[in-house]
Amino acid sequence: MRYISTRGEAPALGFEDVLLTGLAPDGGLYVPESLPHFSLEEIRSWRGLPYTELAFNIMYPFVEEAIPEADFRQMLDETYGVFTHKAVAPLVQLDTNEWVMELFRGPTLAFKDFALQLLGRLLDYVLGKRKEHAVIMGATSGDTGSAAIEGCRRCEHVDIFILHPYERVSEVQRRQMTTVQGDNIHNIAVRGNFDDCQRMVKESFGDQSFLGGKARLAAVNSINWARIMAQIVYYFHASLALGGPDRSMAFSVPTGNFGDIFAGYLAKKMGLPVSQLVIATNRNDILHRFMSGNKYEQHQLEHTLSPSMDIMVSSNFERLLFDLHGRDGLAVKQLLENAAKGPVSIEDYRWKRVRKLFDSAAVDDKTTCNTIREVYEQNQYLLDPHTAIGVHAARACRRDIQVPMITLGTAHPAKFPDAIVESGLTVKPELPAHMADLFEREEHYTVLDNDRADVQAFIAKHWKNT
Template structure:
């Protein structure tokens, strides 16, 4: 299998070249030239697989045999050895119509661990094979940074710099990143919001001279490996529920800001997973909800919410969906994205909107509704939701019905967002790993929202002996 850009101006690449490219050199996003389709019979055979073995089955469609099977198997084993649950992403049954996929059992208690523990191993493997230092550069709205740092800290041949919006992540998210004092880690706290951080990252990856000089590699979901690794748990969740009850199709409710997790589900559906609807849960930064409901993709005013990991106005992975929505026409994608850059919006007509709404629903959750859902599920089911997970449940309650089964994603442990939990007088016991963060010193450099200032910090970091 080869990989191409959504904008069509990059020669087809192999798997490892695609991993290393991250953002495509033409400014687009890399996608597989063809999406493999899994039969219903194969899905049935996969029901007995462990998470790790399922991961290997799915990745084998995409790696082009560029990584020997035993090497890949070793990376997968190492990636998930630090997870606190042997199932990696266990499914909890709330009712016969609602199941929760717990994605927070990794080292940083967030769903980003599922992909980024593997990416850390993969980058380390590639660095050793190619004999070059890899500089990982990424932006985070909170969870990606901590998971990426945990995935590569101390690894030979890799340095990582993460930009996060200063004072706009939860305290635990901040501590998970900034209490790391390893020589190969740099934390930059940017005076701005996540979109500002992400904008600088895209500019730097678009500067091909700078990117090539410093061997820049991406850990954000612009990197297709992130998308593919997340696709695995859609299959796993479906297979676990299918063991319990008869399924024809299934819905998923996904807290989303950058559209990466949702696109992973869209990829799973195109591979043959019998998904009925992908329900997108946003917060008050609701660009995705507006698009699904009105056909207008346009950013609005940035708002700080109880679910800060979704405080995003420009969803990077939307372009991947746009490619398939436009019939895999890269020229049209380029025209749409150019128009978005110039005019600040994309508008589709009523007929096209019907096509979108046939596959997606979306609900923007206000802060008050988020807290209400947390309190309700604690009282009625003795299940404590974090604010992002609560948004997913609120979206499920908005669109779910008695004839459909839904899996809603628990994207983070509630201890990561105790600021919100305390607002409804719920006291929780912190895991020991989070409790100990509170007494550790922090290491971060606060910078202005300035590309020049950030580049100066990066140059100094890369030039260290």
């Protein structure tokens, strides 16, 4: 399988190179030249499989030219063996045909563990085979950082530098990153917002001279194709648990960077019957404004009770735009260059085509808190603010009550206690046993100005092979 750039001006690469390259040299994101497609009969035959077996069936076509079958199976067993529920992604019923898929049973209590526990193993495997070293540079709005650090902290061939917006992540999110000890782990708090951090990462991939040619940059953000690949699996998992593929499913996805919901779009293209995908977002609603009115326009970023979605530049949206424009990379490049200058729209027929599958809702903090309180009072089930946004959007946008609606439960409520307090509930979400002493652990992080040169100089100075 070969991978091509969404901007159309970079050479096609194999999986190993895509894994290590992250962002394409033309500024685009890599996508498969073609997708594997599974028949209903084949999908049906996967009912009852353990999660790791299902994951192998869905992901191996993407990696088979690079990784022997036995090695990949071992990676999957190790990746999902650390999850705290045997089902890996259990489903909890809220109402008739309404479900939450718990994606927070991994070591850092967020859905990012599904991809990043695997990504760390993939990177170390490929780098070891090539006898290379990589510097991971990643940006996080809260959850990616801790999941990336947890996934990569035992890697022999990487140093990891995670940028987070200073004082704009929850305390639990910050401590999950900054209390992990390791010579190869570095946390940088940038005096700016997530989009500033993400922009620095993208610009650094475009010019890696600050590393002096001694290492390559590797990506852990969802610009890395391997992240998307791993997230496709749990859409199949949920469908098979609820009667698929003999009935269609609808999914509501809390999303800011569009990666998690793009994985659902790919699941449908690969043969899974999906009738509706709901983009659930907060006041930083650029995706909702596009889906509801065909206007893609950046506004001022706002700080909310759902900080992991405090994003205004949704990187993975480019991957969908690439499909919508018939995989015309130059058209996508032009559109995004125009979007950097002001509002843009796409042709009406393209927008109407995407609306056949996608709906969207933007949910403010008050409604988020009301949803947390209502669901707890009705079900004695506690939602984190991101999942609450997903549940509210699912109910607001639902097209057919006969179709199971599955909200992706993206994080454990203990990560966002402020939202629980704000909702008026007196219940206190407890951290799991392996994190019970989180607030007693020593933190290590460096605060830097919102300046790419300063951040690059810090990385150049501190990666361990210098």
